[in-house]
Amino acid sequence: MTYEFDEQTAVTRRDDATYAADLAPGWSVGGGLNGGYLLAVLGNALRQAFPAKPDPVAVSAYYLSASEAGPAEVSVAVRRDGGSLATAAADLRQGDDVRITALATYGDLGRLGGDVRTTADEPDMPPPDQCVPNTMAPPQMRAVAPLMDRFDMRFHPDHIGWTVGQPSGNGVLSAWFRLADGREPDPISLLLVVDALPPVTFDLGLPGWAPTLELTAHVRARPAPGWLKVRHATRNLAGGMFEEDCEVWDSAGRLVAQSRQLARQPRA
Amino acid sequence: MTYEFDEQTAVTRRDDATYAADLAPGWSVGGGLNGGYLLAVLGNALRQAFPAKPDPVAVSAYYLSASEAGPAEVSVAVRRDGGSLATAAADLRQGDDVRITALATYGDLGRLGGDVRTTADEPDMPPPDQCVPNTMAPPQMRAVAPLMDRFDMRFHPDHIGWTVGQPSGNGVLSAWFRLADGREPDPISLLLVVDALPPVTFDLGLPGWAPTLELTAHVRARPAPGWLKVRHATRNLAGGMFEEDCEVWDSAGRLVAQSRQLARQPRA
Numbered sequence: 001m002t003y004e005f006d007e008q009t010a011v012t013r014r015d016d017a018t019y020a021a022d023l024a025p026g027w028s029v030g031g032g033l034n035g036g037y038l039l040a041v042l043g044n045a046l047r048q049a050f051p052a053k054p055d056p057v058a059v060s061a062y063y064l065s066a067s068e069a070g071p072a073e074v075s076v077a078v079r080r081d082g083g084s085l086a087t088a089a090a091d092l093r094q095g096d097d098v099r100i101t102a103l104a105t106y107g108d109l110g111r112l113g114g115d116v117r118t119t120a121d122e123p124d125m126p127p128p129d130q131c132v133p134n135t136m137a138p139p140q141m142r143a144v145a146p147l148m149d150r151f152d153m154r155f156h157p158d159h160i161g162w163t164v165g166q167p168s169g170n171g172v173l174s175a176w177f178r179l180a181d182g183r184e185p186d187p188i189s190l191l192l193v194v195d196a197l198p199p200v201t202f203d204l205g206l207p208g209w210a211p212t213l214e215l216t217a218h219v220r221a222r223p224a225p226g227w228l229k230v231r232h233a234t235r236n237l238a239g240g241m242f243e244e245d246c247e248v249w250d251s252a253g254r255l256v257a258q259s260r261q262l263a264r265q266p267r268a
Numbered sequence: 269m270t271y272e273f274d275e276q277t278a279v280t281r282r283d284d285a286t287y288a289a290d291l292a293p294g295w296s297v298g299g300g301l302n303g304g305y306l307l308a309v310l311g312n313a314l315r316q317a318f319p320a321k322p323d324p325v326a327v328s329a330y331y332l333s334a335s336e337a338g339p340a341e342v343s344v345a346v347r348r349d350g351g352s353l354a355t356a357a358a359d360l361r362q363g364d365d366v367r368i369t370a371l372a373t374y375g376d377l378g379r380l381g382g383d384v385r386t387t388a389d390e391p392d393m394p395p396p397d398q399c400v401p402n403t404m405a406p407p408q409m410r411a412v413a414p415l416m417d418r419f420d421m422r423f424h425p426d427h428i429g430w431t432v433g434q435p436s437g438n439g440v441l442s443a444w445f446r447l448a449d450g451r452e453p454d455p456i457s458l459l460l461v462v463d464a465l466p467p468v469t470f471d472l473g474l475p476g477w478a479p480t481l482e483l484t485a486h487v488r489a490r491p492a493p494g495w496l497k498v499r500h501a502t503r504n505l506a507g508g509m510f511e512e513d514c515e516v517w518d519s520a521g522r523l524v525a526q527s528r529q530l531a532r533q534p535r536a
Binding site: 058079105204214216218234235262 | 325330348481486
């Protein structure tokens, strides 16, 4: 069985440094394609470039222009490949326009030590069937965000006041997450997951889209199959920008990915 | 008056894309030069490359090999320069070795909006004269860390149990910070400040040095003159790596910089 996520994030090797992609329209939101989707496409090119180091460990992406459905190219320039890690620069382009410029370190997460001393608290969430599914989003939101049809998200009921005009003001959003097509999570899909929920600014009464300037993701372990818990928070909305921290916990209760992005504040 | 920090992070323009630096031995710690110092050198080259956009807004650095005192070169490749922000790739090299490869977005922090809706809590610290100065560090520590002589740091007394073999286990370190030569903070020096304290793993009973793999800093405002408060925390020590989050607050009570790094766990 081939999953939609794998088909639509696939890249084809042209030469040692170039990979072709075909960006799919189903991942669009507002005026462009979702940044997490683009990161997964770029991540797949890097995975092909480092066959013995298949997992993203750290990826930093700078978003330079909005992407659109259609052909794209990922170029990879290896900066260092030695020991257990490899680092490369990668660009995702469409025509003459660079959409994303990135740096990434890859390795083999299966070979890391098993010592886990996480002190972060796993988010406390009601079971998925007691949360609010994204399928309940109003049609006008789904019309501008075909992206939402890719996901099965179940929002924490305490974090969706913004859907009825009553944002909490806390700057926190959390949800259960899985891909709608049933594909299980892996380190590449986590690159999508860290930028899949609505902007945390929705919970601050700022409902517009928030363009990402920079996003860095750390993938810390291969996720167990099943539902993921995703939590977004912001603590520093100032000067027209905000940071959005994301944690992703797997079904085994492990903190498998962390990310932080700097984004522009939505226009009021 | 010329300050040590400015002299020793200065770069000389060779051409549009190349800047020469002379890395100073006073910033070494353990086997190499401090990563924050190197980031400030690289940051100065980018500042020269974008005269109308003098401030680092986001900088992501991947540390590929240990630096040593002596000549270095920073190469800058502009990726996008338009509107209020510019993004470039930059490498810091010594001879044939890339020490750091980085991406950065620069802008003019003085032109951002004045709206501040920070919800993060400013760290609660006793006054500097009731904190523990770094000058009290044992001679064997100062011998391997000449870096410490560059700083006037005053550690929160609750966060220095590790100096007497009693780490709290909380994964938190905080200190007042200023440069020993009296230079006031600015956005470039904040690139140093986010990687100036000892590794937060000291507070987890892991006293070795922790090599940075990746560090991303967001500079959110030009800092007011005076003491800075710096707080490091980690929540996910696992698989031989940990994340270290840093917050820097200025004397006016503003959260002026945030960073996160992924580092290797010190050997026990």
